[in-house]
Amino acid sequence: MRSWDLIVIGAGMAGAAAANKCASEGWRVAIVDELPYGGTCALRGCDPKKILRRGAEIVDSARLMAGKGIDADALAINWADLMEHKRGFTDPVPQNMEAGLARNGVETLHGTAVFESEHGIRIDDVTYESRHFLIATGARPRPLDFPGHEHLIDSTDFLELDDLPRRVLFVGGGFVSFEFAHIAARAGARPVVIDRGARPLKGFDPDLVDLLVARGTEVGIDMRPNTTITAIRSTGSAYRVTVETAGTPAEIETDLVVHGAGRVPQLSKLGLDAANVAHDTDGVTVAGHLQSTTNPAVYAAGDSADTAGMPLTPVAVFEGKVAASNMLRSATTAPDYAGVPSAVFTIPELVRVGMLEDEAREAGIDLEVRYSDTSGWYSNYRIGETTAAVKMLIDTSSDTLVGAHMLGPEYGELVNFVALAIKLGLTTRQLKSMTTTYPSVGSDLGSMF
Numbered sequence: 399m400r401s402w403d404l405i406v407i408g409a410g411m412a413g414a415a416a417a418n419k420c421a422s423e424g425w426r427v428a429i430v431d432e433l434p435y436g437g438t439c440a441l442r443g444c445d446p447k448k449i450l451r452r453g454a455e456i457v458d459s460a461r462l463m464a465g466k467g468i469d470a471d472a473l474a475i476n477w478a479d480l481m482e483h484k485r486g487f488t489d490p491v492p493q494n495m496e497a498g499l500a501r502n503g504v505e506t507l508h509g510t511a512v513f514e515s516e517h518g519i520r521i522d523d524v525t526y527e528s529r530h531f532l533i534a535t536g537a538r539p540r541p542l543d544f545p546g547h548e549h550l551i552d553s554t555d556f557l558e559l560d561d562l563p564r565r566v567l568f569v570g571g572g573f574v575s576f577e578f579a580h581i582a583a584r585a586g587a588r589p590v591v592i593d594r595g596a597r598p599l600k601g602f603d604p605d606l607v608d609l610l611v612a613r614g615t616e617v618g619i620d621m622r623p624n625t626t627i628t629a630i631r632s633t634g635s636a637y638r639v640t641v642e643t644a645g646t647p648a649e650i651e652t653d654l655v656v657h658g659a660g661r662v663p664q665l666s667k668l669g670l671d672a673a674n675v676a677h678d679t680d681g682v683t684v685a686g687h688l689q690s691t692t693n694p695a696v697y698a699a700g701d702s703a704d705t706a707g708m709p710l711t712p713v714a715v716f717e718g719k720v721a722a723s724n725m726l727r728s729a730t731t732a733p734d735y736a737g738v739p740s741a742v743f744t745i746p747e748l749v750r751v752g753m754l755e756d757e758a759r760e761a762g763i764d765l766e767v768r769y770s771d772t773s774g775w776y777s778n779y780r781i782g783e784t785t786a787a788v789k790m791l792i793d794t795s796s797d798t799l800v801g802a803h804m805l806g807p808e809y810g811e812l813v814n815f816v817a818l819a820i821k822l823g824l825t826t827r828q829l830k831s832m833t834t835t836y837p838s839v840g841s842d843l844g845s846m847f
């Protein structure tokens with residue numbers, strides 16, 4: 399049996415970042431994954447999704463310019479070709495990633511890792527011992543229990559569909575359902591989104607969410623709030639979904655039912671109890687510096703860890719690096735979560751960084767809210783966009799931004815300036831002093847607060 403300084407479980411963003419860092423400092427490091435290397439983001443999440451979105455962006459952009467110099471009538475997505483374009487990116491990822499890790503001196507293993515003891519895991523029939531472990535096993539779709547839940551496909555399946563049927567029903571009003579519904583609508587489908595809450599996309603500014611829902615309705619997305627699914631039945635060629643809205647039952651016939659009802663940490667196969675690693679439904683229980691609270695040999699990062707960070711790729715990466723650095727130096731540094739932006743890549747995109755308006759009021763901040771309808775601004779007029787708005791939250795006592803909420807084309811890029819300003823504690827005066835290219839969406843920023 400070989401022994402290691404670190405074994406990383408999960409070759410996604412968090413795991414690869416940590417493995418490379420520790421190996422580069424001379425540690426004997428191994429990493430294991432039960433699936434091809436690359437993790438959710440590169441293979442089954444962010445990257446493939448945004449490639450499919452590109453097709454939808456072009457269709458939408460052309461339609462916005464219909465009658466303004468563009469004849470958009472004949473424009474359509476060829477789903478099979480778009481998928482092929484996606485595979486051109488995703489197919490080489492596992493081999494490239496594994497080769498990169500190996501070049502850095504990391505031993506790459508394959509299989510499901512199961513803890514046998516506080517310092518040992520089993521992969522297939524082989525036991526591996528290590529001074530440290532990093533759990534970076536990511537997340538999986540939240541288990542659902544209504545009758546017929548087995549008919550659902552998940553986000554991974556959606557991103558592999560050979561054909562996109564016309565009728566697609568999304569379960570849950572989170573970012574996955576919204577992003578996919580926006581792609582599907584531009585690809586000719588008539589998506590339905592079922593959400594049990596009064597308003598979808600919790601965690602984003604409610605005023606902007608309302609605008610986004612209205613824009614979605616215009617492109618053919620049927621949003622059903624306050625609605626629960628009670629059962630799904632297969633009819634052989636389609637599915638009959640029984641829903642209930644405010645006590646009133648209804649049936650929806652659809653060709654596909656997609657799980658968009660949230661994700662939970664993927665810990666089920668790890669045998670954590672054998673390693674004395676505390677965990678709950680939010681993930682591996684860790685201290686602020688990402689070390690297990692019950693087994694000092696174990697650290698956790700990314701979607702599988704119960705940290706203060708959101709389940710996002712950049713967070714997984716920096717948590718992986720912080721965990722690595724803490725293991726290497728026996729340090730107790732906590733990750734800095736200030737100014738982490740998050741986006742819903744609908745068309746147009748909805749983004750957030752910092753606090754929500756309610757959170758800022760509850761925190762007793764001396765708050766000024768600057769809301770602008772930016773739909774008529776030059777950048778949006780130019781491309782024909784009809785829905786765009788921003789809400790900036792300013793702490794007037796320090797003249798700093800405490801939150802920014804933006805709905806509009808390219809605001810997923812624009813928010814990065816604000817994220818940096820929040821992270822560095824820049825005043826709005828300092829931010830306004832930035833000179834941008836003109837005319838550009840960036841040049842609108844100075845007028846937003």
Ligand SMILES: Cc1cc2nc3c(=O)[nH]c(=O)nc-3n(C[C@H](O)[C@H](O)[C@H](O)COP(=O)(O)OP(=O)(O)OC[C@H]3O[C@@H](n4cnc5c(N)ncnc54)[C@H](O)[C@@H]3O)c2cc1C
Nearest residue numbers: 408410411412432437438443511535536700701709710711
């Ligand atoms: C559809 C979708 C779209 C997304 N879009 C975005 C986006 O636009 N922007 C963004 O920032 N985030 C996005 N996310 C979230 C982002 O993908 C995750 O936050 C990120 O990938 C988490 O990285 P991780 O390293 O924690 O886990 P992962 O990348 O999920 O890696 C975990 C790995 O562990 C492996 N594993 C699990 N258990 C075991 C075991 N017992 N033994 C061996 N291997 C195991 C898995 O096979 C997997 O490869 C999206 C997620 C989804 C599902």
